[in-house]
Amino acid sequence: MSIDKQSGFCFGVINAIKTAEEELEKYDTLFCLGDIVHNNKEVERLKKKGLIIINHQDFRKLYNTRVLIRAHGEPPETYQIARENQIDIIDASCPVVLKLQNKVKKGYNEITSEKGQVVIFGKVGHAEVNGLSGQTGNNAIIVDSNYENFEQIDFSRPINLYSQTTQSKGKYLELIERIRSELTRKNCNPDKSLNVFHTICGQVSNRGPHLAEFAKNHDIIVFVSGLKSSNGKYLFEICLQNNPNSFFIAGKEDLRKEWFENVNHAGVCGATSTPMWLMEEVAGQIRDFSGIS
Ligand code: SF4
Structure with missing residues (x-):
């Protein structure tokens, strides 16, 4: 293990x-x-x-x-x-978040002078998103991964687009493509009207490819995370795509003994908000009832 x-x-x-x-x-x-x-x-x-x-x-x-x-x-x-x-x-x-707040503030001031708008890809109501939106006097349009509020974007005006630091890179690229095609449909030039800022934190996005390999190399993946963690949901999705035998748990009490029958290699991983002591506790419990070393 x-x-x-x-x-x-x-x-x-x-x-x-x-x-x-x-x-x-x-x-x-x-x-x-x-x-x-x-x-x-x-x-x-x-x-x-x-x-x-x-x-x-x-x-x-x-x-x-x-x-x-x-x-x-x-x-x-x-x-x-x-x-x-x-x-x-x-x-x-976090210094990365503070830097992004400054970027959003500056971008908002610039784009409003061109009668444009700020769009933030993120979870509505998430603390980081509230902090970012506050830099625009709460005038930013928050679009989530289900495209909620997408219809609020005015495609006849310039757009500055930012992402919450812990969002999925793939989903951000999908949103960028959707905005670009909407602009093209409305006879606007996306290269001129849309200004994209790549603001997903490397601490999250760099873990994706590594976690995909980790998931492939184990018979079972136990992903430990709080339910409220955005990056937890995103990183677990990667595990699941690469190993269907992946389970999301909050702590050792969620483990089921039957998951580990006929398993030789168990992998324990987690989000950027998961403490190492908690993953060690989970690994200890798996050892106790499955005998996997
Ligand atoms: S994921 Fe961590 S390092 Fe990256 S912006 Fe958020 S708090 Fe900062």
Whole structure:
């Protein structure tokens, strides 16, 4: 049995958790705006150390305290509220996300001067997407992988297109093609009207080809991830395409003994939000009841 060495936290999540743990060593408690990582088990571990997860409504009511911003980043409004309420922000926004926020802000200012629009490929309501949309005064059109809101795009106006960092590269390319053909159908030149920014994070997209090989090389794949993780869904899809005997679990309690009958090589892997300790726990349980070494 093997655990995929490339699975587990990306540097953005490692940094956010390290920041939280350092703060919790100095103070007994720390507020965190939203789940620090899309993995309930890791969130529970940090809650035991004093992390208090709050939502945006709770945040508005706080005054004169310290609040951690997780790797997904936040819209400008959050920083404004912090200033008004004298809240110290411990900013663990991932540098890749911050760079993208700046890119979206700049692109929005430029495209609006040409009467254009910003389109973001991402999950409606996802924290990172809210942070990106906030850079456009929430005027961006958010199109998801099911093409929700696609009809809001005005093909007679220029388009700046960005992707949430953890989206599927294949699905992004499909959306780009669909926009291009729509523009062509409306007699617009896609090369002039559409400006595409390739903003999917390498920490996610580079794992795809590696995970495909990993999935092919094992009799069974056990993919460990929180249900809310976008990249978890995307990376699991890759496992499933390359090995139909792939299972998505949140933790060792979801394992079924019968999955491992007649299995010699089991592979354990996970999302960029899956802690290594959790994958090791799952691997240990598989060893215990299947005898696979
Ligand atoms: S996936 Fe990439 S952008 Fe997102 S937190 Fe990790 S390193 Fe940052």
